[in-house]
Amino acid sequence: MSDALHLALIALLLALAFWTVVARETFAAVAGFVSYGLLLTLAWVALSAVDVALTEAAIGAGLTGALLIGAASRLRKTEAAARTEWPGRATRVLAAIVASAVAAAIAACVLLLPDPAPTLAPEVAQNLASTGVGNPITAVLMSFRAMDTMLEAIVLLFGLIAIWSLASDRYWGGRPGLAPVYEPNGILAYLARVLPPIGIVVGIYILWVGADYPGGKFQGGTVLAAMWLLLMMSGLHDAPAVSRRWVRLVLIGGPAVFILVGVLGVFVANAFLAYPAGFAKPLIIVIEVALLPSLAVTLTLLLIGPPQRSESPP
Amino acid sequence: MRIAADIFTIVAILTGAFFFLAGTVGLLRFPDTLTRLHALTKADNLGLGLVVLGLLPQSNSVFAGLKMILVWLLVLLASATVSQLIARAARRDGPPS
Numbered sequence: 001m002s003d004a005l006h007l008a009l010i011a012l013l014l015a016l017a018f019w020t021v022v023a024r025e026t027f028a029a030v031a032g033f034v035s036y037g038l039l040l041t042l043a044w045v046a047l048s049a050v051d052v053a054l055t056e057a058a059i060g061a062g063l064t065g066a067l068l069i070g071a072a073s074r075l076r077k078t079e080a081a082a083r084t085e086w087p088g089r090a091t092r093v094l095a096a097i098v099a100s101a102v103a104a105a106i107a108a109c110v111l112l113l114p115d116p117a118p119t120l121a122p123e124v125a126q127n128l129a130s131t132g133v134g135n136p137i138t139a140v141l142m143s144f145r146a147m148d149t150m151l152e153a154i155v156l157l158f159g160l161i162a163i164w165s166l167a168s169d170r171y172w173g174g175r176p177g178l179a180p181v182y183e184p185n186g187i188l189a190y191l192a193r194v195l196p197p198i199g200i201v202v203g204i205y206i207l208w209v210g211a212d213y214p215g216g217k218f219q220g221g222t223v224l225a226a227m228w229l230l231l232m233m234s235g236l237h238d239a240p241a242v243s244r245r246w247v248r249l250v251l252i253g254g255p256a257v258f259i260l261v262g263v264l265g266v267f268v269a270n271a272f273l274a275y276p277a278g279f280a281k282p283l284i285i286v287i288e289v290a291l292l293p294s295l296a297v298t299l300t301l302l303l304i305g306p307p308q309r310s311e312s313p314p
Numbered sequence: 315m316r317i318a319a320d321i322f323t324i325v326a327i328l329t330g331a332f333f334f335l336a337g338t339v340g341l342l343r344f345p346d347t348l349t350r351l352h353a354l355t356k357a358d359n360l361g362l363g364l365v366v367l368g369l370l371p372q373s374n375s376v377f378a379g380l381k382m383i384l385v386w387l388l389v390l391l392a393s394a395t396v397s398q399l400i401a402r403a404a405r406r407d408g409p410p411s
Contacts, residue, residue, distance in 0.1 A: 187398040194391065 037061025132281030173243030182235030254294025326368030
């Protein structure tokens, strides 16, 4: 990409970020945030970081955007009332100063990096062959820094438990979200019949190519989660009660397999999460395949919110 | 042959960009939700189709080309559905403003 395009992209990003911060309505700010995420995806592509771009599009703009839209629509009723009790000018100026200072500190850290920046990329490239995967990002995530990825998968579960704990006692363990409205001839029901077969193939494909090209379980899992959400939103399928045994099993299945493989490493390769020589790639594939359904179900349930109905349909 | 393919690419993508521009002008200038939707969905779908068509001669493999066509078809499906949903929400919420 030429310099002019880069500059235009940077200018757009800054303008959109500013607009998102000053937007008065929550919903407008969310719309700005989603567009900002999509533009950021372009920026990552321009930096040749396609893996990061995929994650930004799927999780940063898509999933976070959907979460924020849900939050904005819940806030809508009370937004006018909340505006009357805006903080005073002094508080706002102070908040702006603190926020600007944080941004300036981060900018200074990035600008003051030694040139060339310290990097582990040559070491990763050297040892890539020992993992058996072709995509260096996957090698880092699943082998060299597998611990981080494991904790990431587990922290999502904690997030889900936190959301569930917002349910009222009456609906504990019940079905999440509101009762779906099913319109057999609606356009949403039509899309929910046509799109999931394609989406499921695309989600699994993204997981599979992750071994050698940009992709992986998080991006694939987000696509699968989107398909399931579409089915729920269209009313073709109701959300399961979160106390169902299969829901719980799928949720912990991926992290459990990850921990099991890690413990196995203690006995056969002398370190937690170390893979025995020659078995790195098959074990990585086992973990990724086990994590895909767990992540898809975790992300879906994170989005749909705490249980709001009892187990049995009314 | 190479030059012919390149010229085709440039012409198709420029035409596609023109439709995107037209759709955006429509979004900014048209008076209400329904007409703005009309401008966006029609012009942008055609624009994206032309951009994909223009990129086809530049793709390395048949598989890559098929993937681009699939992306276009999925965008068509998604934008047609979303425009219907937005239009319905606009009609339900009262007269277009």
